Amino acid sequence: MARFYLIGFTVLLMFDTVAQCSFKLAAEHAQPLAMSIEWLVRVFSGHWIYVSIAGYILTFFTWMTLLKKAPVGPAFAASHLEVVTVMIVSIWLFHEPITLFKLIGTILIVSGILFLALAESKLAKKANNHSD
Template sequence: MRKFYLIGFALLLLFDTLGQSSFKLTAIHAQPLEASLEWIIRVFTQPWVYIAIAGYIGAFFTWMVLLKKAPVGPAFAASHLEVVTVMLVSAFLFHEHITATRIMGAVFIVAGIIFLALAEKEIIHTEHSKDDEAC
């Protein structure tokens, strides 16, 4: 089951990060932003917009498969690791700065996910102990 979660959340992060990064690339290549038919054509002639859509479709189906087995609280929190991966990819692809504040935010996100996972593990352990005592 652990391998299922690791692979599933890795795929979810990959698809989410791919989608976000591709939307950014679409926006960059479709400049300048304007309310016109030409702008819409520029957007939809960029391959990045289709990669972004594919990323979101992949994330949607991966998320549905994960939710069949994963507890929703920790799973929802873990899905927000995307914020961290997008920040890292943005620094590499778009030369965005990673500031101390952003690093601190990423650490808090990761710590929160870890604490929620530990709490869920404790709840499951407590429930199994109660079930064993009832038998």
């Protein structure tokens, strides 16, 4: 089961990161921003918007598959690791700076996920001990 979670959440993070970064690339391709038909044509004439849409669809199906087996609390928290993966990819892809607030946020997100995973593990052990 641990292998299922590891592979599943890795795939979820990959799809979500690709979707969000592609969405930003689509926005950059369509510059300047204007609520007009020409702007919509620029958005949908580039391939990044379609990569983004595909990424979001794949993220949705991966998420639904994970929710069939994963506890909702830790799964929901782990799904927010995409904030961290998007930040890391954005440093490389968009040359965005690493700031102190981004580092603190990353530490808080990862810590929260670890604490939830530990709590869930302890609850599962208690449940197994009581069923024996």
